[in-house]
Amino acid sequence: MTIRVAVADDHPTLLAGMEHLLTGFEGITVAGLVTDSTTLVELLGKSPCDVVVTDFSMPHGRYGDGLSLLRFLRRRFPDVQLVVLTGIENGDVLQNILDVGVSGILSKSDDLHHVEGAIRMALQGERYLSPEAERLLQQTSSASHGEVGQVRLTKREAEVLRLYAEGFTVTEIGLRVGRSSKTISAQKQAAMKKLGLSNDAEVFNYALAHGLVQASQLSKQIARKTDDDV
Template identity: 55%
Template sequence: MSAMVTRVVIADDHPTVLAGMAQLVSGFQNVILAGQATNSTSLIELLTKQACDVAMIDFSMPHGQFGDGITLLRFLQRRFPDVRLAVLTGIESGKVVRSILDTGVDVVVSKSDHYSLFETAIRKALRGEPFLSPRMRDILADSPPTPAQQGGGMHVTRRELEVLRLLAEGLSVKEVGEYVHRSPKTISAQKVSMMKKLGLASDGDIFSYAVTHGLVQSSQASLNLHASAHETDDEA
């Protein structure tokens, strides 16, 4: 009796990475590459038409209709509950890794790990077994949970959460104030209060928190974080 064949779909917005993954996956024993996608739109279309056992997807994929990051993972779990998920990411944030695990997806591989781990990740995902690559384990070890992640954070108000989301989308304190019709002084105070409650120490932490809780797309937050590194926040 022949071994069961595993149908795998891969998704990554970088053509070179996608081509390399396709060649690699196609060489795995008893594995069929069922399709490739470059964003969430093409991924959902593919999974709707094509039977799939495991989807190995990049955490950050811009321009898709269904978002990316945590938002996409939760959507895939609702829409395709029988498809096992494995996440591939270049984001080195313990908060992001924990947020992925919190969705119930427990197979996560770093793009900086050796490509040979892809096969292990796929087979672990198929069997419903947890697997963190060596780099992902190191990232978690180097980033202990904040009090908020451990359940000890104070209550964040709806307005503070709104401010957090807008800041993560790239708006300055002044721009947030104009958007919600409040003074920059009020927004700055809400920002400080929100960060204290959540145990956040920097703007980078704000972006990470927004991504891990599905408030913004991971690709969007990554772009905003990169841009903010080259700007001076006069209002903060």
């Protein structure tokens, strides 16, 4: 049986490397190489495919990226197995990726030859984690061991946190939702306290891990915040 694999990543160099790598594996053929969610969905709609190996953060596509894209792919193409290849080093984000129902997670910090094992195990209905992905997940599991219950934000607290992670300032959020800056600031701080978040970076990671913002959108906001701090 030939395994048909589509690869999605917005970095042409990685796509070229993946194509070269996959053509060297017996019984695996490249169904297509795409750089965003729009062309990925078009490819899957036209060409038979068994496994998709996709980056987590891909800007510009009509269907978004991150958790929202993975959920969409699971609904639209339930028979296609998903393997995520990512440079994300946040265990909470990786856990939420697993919870979507992907077949494997590969860290870009690990050797790309792990791709073969992930693809073959996906076809067998088994899960594959590369060494670094597994380490990050175990680290997160150990840190959260013993926690009871789940923190719940109010609708307005969640809204403020989402907008802040999208890059809006407290003042801009207030104008957008019709509340004072003081109220918005209080709701942001209340949400952060409930979640145990102490700084903007942790807010960004929480928003990404829980699908409040797209992965590519969030990476831009982190870069912008970093530039502002320099």
